[in-house]
Amino acid sequence: MTEQHSTPAETFPQAAPPPAPAAPPPAPAAPPPAPAGAPAAPAGPPAPADAPPAAPAAAPRDRRKLFAALRWTAAVLVFGAAGTGAAYGVIQPERTDIPGLATLGDGRWEYPALAKPALPPGAALPFAKDNEDGIHYAGLTQLLLPAPNGSVPDPALKLEKDSAVSVDTLMEEYEATAREKLKQGLADNGLRQVVARGWTTPDGTRTRVYLLRFHSSGFADAFEGCGADMNLSGVNRIETDSVWGKAKVEQGAPDTTGVTVMEESAPVGDDMVRAACVQSGDVQAVILQTRKGTVPVVPLHQTVILQHQLLS
Structure with missing residues (x-):
């Protein structure tokens, strides 16, 4: 994204010189009939040279228009243009490029590609025309x-082969009094598979992402372990994230x-x-x-948007 900004700045100075060399050739042709006009020939280049400075001044305005759409995170901007592409990079643009995120740190x-x-x-x-129920045929771990970058795996997360986790491991995220009902609901709703990934960043934030695959979107939608009434371990009550809601209304957002x-x-x-819940067809993500x-706030929103894009 930084390259997009630097290219215009380099293009304008390169565009300025061509008019200057073009002016001198007509000047030599003028001296034979009017020698006194020779000094006027050098005066031609300064005029074109004055025009280019105005062009770089327009670049910042263009950049402001380009990046003013969203404040969310670097991820929003990158994925917003990804569309249905097969691959896309996730990077951190410079803070000065995004209004509202102009401060360091x-x-x-920073996620890998x-x-x-x-x-x-x-x-x-x-969600293709021949898969309107949103069945994910890709390997769940790949999703x-x-x-x-810079994080370390969470040693407390009990992973099995291929990042699979048991239902009991998932249940450890919930209060003991809620586990039996949740486990029964998963059994009744045809839970097929659970995978997870966990990490801790240098600032001490611990993240766990669980993906639950069901037989259909209807069963995934019936899962009661993610939502405003979820009974998480050690949490008295949970409520809607007001910052997320405000950003969606005021700044616009990708389809969430x-x-x-x-x-x-x-x-x-x-x-x-x-916490966050992302339901996409037959898969339910619990973050x-x-x-x-x-x-x-920002890291969670960034994580949610990226995981949503992988499942969409």
Whole structure:
């Protein structure tokens, strides 16, 4: 994204010299009939040289228009233009390029490049005309968001082969009194598979992303373990994330159908919890972040948007 900004700045100075050399040739032709006009020839180049400075001045205005659409995160801007591309990069643009994020250290994470996994031969994309129920035929592990650069794997997350986790491991995220009912609901609703990834960033934020695959979107929609009434371990009450809602209304947003973002209600204990639910067809994502003190808003929003894009 930085390259997009630097290219215009370099183009304008290169465009200025051509008019200057072009002016001198007519000047030599003039001296034979009118020698006194020779001094006027050098006066021609300064005039074109004055025009180019105005062009670079327009570049900042163009950049402001280009990046003023969203404030969310680096991820929003990158994925907003990705469309249905098979692969796309996730980077951190310079803060000065995005109004509202002009300060250093706003907390955004830098993720590696992402690529949507290849489908089995003949398999349809989720939500294609011949797959309106949104069945994901790609491997569930391949749909998991990778950990951001600089993070370390969460040793407390009990992973099995190919990032699979047991239902009991998932249930550890919930209060003991809610586990039995949730487990029964998963059994009744045809849970097929659960995979997860967890990491901790240098600031102490611990993230866990769970993907649950069901037999159909209807079963995924019936899952009661993610939402405003979810009973998370150590959390008295959880409510809708007001910052997320405000950003969607005021700044516009990519399609976030099936996405719910929440935060722990005050009073908060030693560790704060933020959570998000992303339902996409037959897959339900449960995203949890915890940290001592408070959990920054931006990293969760960034994580949610990227995971949503991988599933869409």
